[in-house]
Amino acid sequence: MKMSRMGARPEKMAPKDAETINHKLLVQAGFVRQLMAGVYTYLPFGLRVLRNIEKIIREEMDAIGGEEILMPMLHPAEIWKKTGGWDSVDILFKLTSRTDRDYALGSSQEEVVTPTMKEFIRSYRDLPRMPYHIQWKFRDELRSKSGIMRGREFLMKDMYSFHLDQADFDRFYEIAKSAYLKVFSRMGLDAKVTEASGGDFSEKISYEFEVLTDAGEVNILYCDSCEFCANVDDLSNYKEGDKCPKCGKSKLKPSVAAEVGNVFDLGQKYSKAFDMKVANDKGEMIYPIMGCYGIGITRTMGVIVEKFHDDKGIIWPKNIAPFMVHLIDIKQNDKALEIYQLLQAKGIEVLWDDRDINVGVKFSDADLIGCPWRLVVSEKSMSTNEIEVKARQNDEPEMMNVESFINSLKSD
Amino acid sequence: MKMSRMGARPEKMAPKDAETINHKLLVQAGFVRQLMAGVYTYLPFGLRVLRNIEKIIREEMDAIGGEEILMPMLHPAEIWKKTGGWDSVDILFKLTSRTDRDYALGSSQEEVVTPTMKEFIRSYRDLPRMPYHIQWKFRDELRSKSGIMRGREFLMKDMYSFHLDQADFDRFYEIAKSAYLKVFSRMGLDAKVTEASGGDFSEKISYEFEVLTDAGEVNILYCDSCEFCANVDDLSNYKEGDKCPKCGKSKLKPSVAAEVGNVFDLGQKYSKAFDMKVANDKGEMIYPIMGCYGIGITRTMGVIVEKFHDDKGIIWPKNIAPFMVHLIDIKQNDKALEIYQLLQAKGIEVLWDDRDINVGVKFSDADLIGCPWRLVVSEKSMSTNEIEVKARQNDEPEMMNVESFINSLKSD
Incomplete structure (x- = not known):
């Protein structure tokens, strides 16, 4: 993509009303x-970042048998009344039509997926089934000051x-847990699994996937020697300095963390509410056990910015970066065009700052936007056929042949 | 995709409450x-059909300089009050938060895109700009009985x-018009461009893209000899039997049509409402002229079903079909698997009905679902290496070598 053709662009100043790093950097760099x-x-x-996150999630959900559908956002009140959510879910947005019908905006989709799948799941032969979707949700939050980490939409x-x-x-659940850890790992995040209460959804336990970050809203205790981690706000069986109840090797450490995913054991709450009965192999009619597995996509994008930035801007993990390469030319437009086209031909996504502006601004914008690799085409490139290559997180560039750079990306 | 793994599947009976063909067939065949x-x-x-339609639109919008963004659905009341839409747009869904703030659900996005682009468009050098997005919209319709052709969402x-x-x-506008006609042509639709009134959006004229179909809601007059077409509900300058005012060759014919796209000349209505001023090349501050270009994606999917079906089911145009090939095996699972994998390796999207059910049901489901090509692997295929190939719209199949079939698709 050529920056000269883009309406949106980075700003010199951060927004004044930003209370969080993700809000500040994502606005200033021209992402939101x-x-x-x-x-x-x-x-x-x-x-582009949202689509990259979606792609990773979609691949891993498909790999464990997930079946992608798309459920609506405008829900008739009746389905929420059936489960009691109409009165008990305080963040539910409600509205009334011109014809006096009551609707809710979907904050979750148990009320839609259960009656939908009830039509298709008739016997044990149809189980298990794992429909999923990627869709916008709504929460009537009292406050929403965490940038894209806690949206109303x-x-x-x-x-x-x-x-x-x-x-x-x-x-x-064990299969889904592995898939979730793989999703977060592909996005460059080290997620910890904690146990917490089921909240609105279930009387049973739930599992949260947490990323350690000061921008988080959850207090956890975790073990350095094994995967043990607990949400202390919800479950207070443990305290700082206790020996790890799982491996016994280390003492539990406190941290602040941000939830990026969760799993709820829904039991039979929704299958009973919608009278979804299935014949088991003895011909008896039973209510299926349900589970619900969420990953906040916009939220995860915000958490990644909170985790990966420095005082110059964002440092995107390569799998979700808007572009792999940020190309800058110092008055060598023809040579830059040649490299731009070569990279694209090799399937490398490249942002070319071809704007006719001060080169200092181009450099600071590149740091702000945060693509993994910055390439600079200068006069020197013309004689040597070498370009200046710098990884976003490094201070020093190195001179490199274009082909060698492409090969190094491919083998990465 | 293997049908045995899918939760959703075709039904024997059409839904009882369906008043339109698209509703009936899309539900019965397991699309919605x-x-x-x-x-x-x-x-x-x-x-899959929605994603195919989106892909065609995205490619053509990018080709004319469109810049893809994604605007939200939950809008603060203030932006709709600025343009008067809060009181004048009767299909606007309105809601109030727990904290007593008023919101609208986006029925269109002029109120969002104008203040957003105001930040980036500062002088004539930044013009023209064409941001677009693909997003769900909401309309508080009094009645909604046309299947997916007129949704509340x-x-x-x-x-x-x-x-x-x-x-x-x-x-x-001329560039956008060509792109629109290309979009509809790629989807197998012959769209006519009509002039109509600007409605809620503009005091100026608007352009509608209409597809002739009995399921439509618009009365038009059109000429067989040239591209002239007029919406008679809106503009009554013409009547049936008049000579074409454009080419003079034929008499105007009446038809019922469905609107699949529209263009509004917005003038300065929104740039003035949001005080969006831009410096022209003389340094004078002017209000930009705006245009708005819509294509209903779910609506177009419905129109396509209304246009392309027979009494057995849907007949999808190949560019938007959920799969190019519907593979059926008559108790030859191993051979079918081999062909399934071969087609996939060649990049051909294939639905394999590998269910252990009556083959008659497989045949009627294939007609109902409506993929362009039906392949049948039977005992005969084992000795001859030939498969039965039938185009959805034809009655008679022919025997064909698998490789020849693949080559015929590739050269298509």
């Missing part, structure tokens, strides 16, 4: 614009699973 | 489910253009 607290427009850079992947019995849910 | 009138869940087949591509003057809008 706030329409109101908790509601954002995604500009071309921001949309936010993008989420939610999967729902239907099982013949608890054992099958437990079996699938 | 109605959550309430005008609000649908898209099952895997349906989501519907998917739309809307592009907005910003111009220095009327001449530049006129220039770009």
Whole structure:
């Protein structure tokens, strides 16, 4: 993409109303614009990051048997009344039509997926099933000051699973957990799994996927020697300095963390509410056990900015960066065009700052935007055929042949 | 995709409440489910069709300089009050938060795109700009009985253009018109361009892209000899039997049509409402001329089903079909698997009905779902290495070598 053709672009100054790093950097670098607290427009850079996150999630959900569908956002009140959510879910947005019908804006989709799958799941032969979708959700938050980390309108992947019995849910939970850890690892995040209460969704336990960051809203205790981690706000069985209850090797450490995913064991709450009965292999009609598996996509994008930045700007993990390469030319437009086209031909996504502006601004914008590699084409490139290559997180560039750079990316 | 792995599947019977062909066939064939009138869940087949339509639109919008962004659906009341839409747009859904703030659900995005682009467009050098997005919209319809053709929640591509003057809008309108006709032609639709009134959006004229179909809601007069077409509900300057005012060759014929796209010349209505001023090349501050360009994506999917079906089911145009090939095996699972994998390796999207069910049901489901090509692997295939190939719209199959079939698709 050529920056001269783009409407949206980075700003010299950070927005004055930004209270969080993700809000400040994402606005200044030209990824998003706030329409109101908790509601954002995604500009071309921001949309590319969302699509990259979606792609990773989609691949991993498909790999464990997920079936992608798309459920609506405007829900009739009746389905929320059936489960009691109409009165109990305080963040539910409600509205009334001209014809006096009551609707809710989907804050979650158990109320839609259960009656939908009820039509298709008739016997144990149809189980398990794992429909999922990637869709915008709405929450009537009292405050929304964490940038894109806690939106009133936010993008989420939610999967729902239907099982013949608890054992099958437990079996699938382990598969989903591995897939979730793989998703976060592909995005450059080290996520910890904690146990917490089920909240609105379930009387049972839930599992949260947490990333350690000062921008988080959750207090956790974790072990350095094993994967043990607990949400202390919810479950207070543990305290700082206790020996790890799982491995016994280290003492539990406190941290602040941000939730990027969660799993709820829904039990039979929703299958009972919608009278979804399935014949088991003895011909008896049973209520399936359900699970719900969320990953906050816009939220995760915000957490990544909180985790990966320096005082110059964002440092995107390579799998979700808006572009792999940020190309800058110092008055060598023809040579830059040649390299731009070569990179594109090799399938490398490249942002070319071809604007006729001060080169100092180009450098600072490149740091702000935060693509993994910065390439500079200068006069020197003309005689040597070498370009200046700098990884975003490094201070010093090195001179490199273009082909060698491309090969190094490919083998990365 | 293997049908045995899918939760959603075709039904024997059409839904009883369906009043339109698109509703009936899309539900029966397993593409969508109605959550309430005008609000649908898209099952895997349906989501694939939406994504195919989106892809065509995205390619053509990018080709004319469109810049993809994503604007939110939850809008603060203030922006709608600025333009008067809060009181004048009767289909606007309104809601109030717990903290007593008023919101609208976006039925269009002029109120968001104008203040957003105001930040980036500062002088004539920044013009023209054409941001677009593909997003769900909401309309508080009194009735919604046309299947996915008139949703209360519907998917739309809307592009907005910003111009220095009327001449530049006129220039770009011709470019956008060509791109629109290309979009519809790639989807197998012959669209006619009509002039109509500007409605809520503009005091100026608007352009509608209409597809002739009995399921439509618009009365038009059109000429067989040239591209002349007029919306008679809106502009009554013409009547049936008049000589074509454009070419004079034929008499105007009446038809019913469905609107699949539209263009509004917005003039300075929104740039003035949001005080968006831009310096022209003389340094004078002017209000840009704006245009708005919509294509209803879910609506177009519905129109296509209305246009392309027979009494057995849907007949998808190949560029938007959920799969290019529907593979059926008659108790030859191993051979079918081999062909399934071969087609996939060649990049051909294939749905394999590998269910252990009556083969007659497989045949009727294939007609119902409507993929362009049906392949049957039977015992005969084992000795001859030939498969039965039938185009969805033909009655008679022919025997063909698998490789020849693949080559014929590739050269198509």
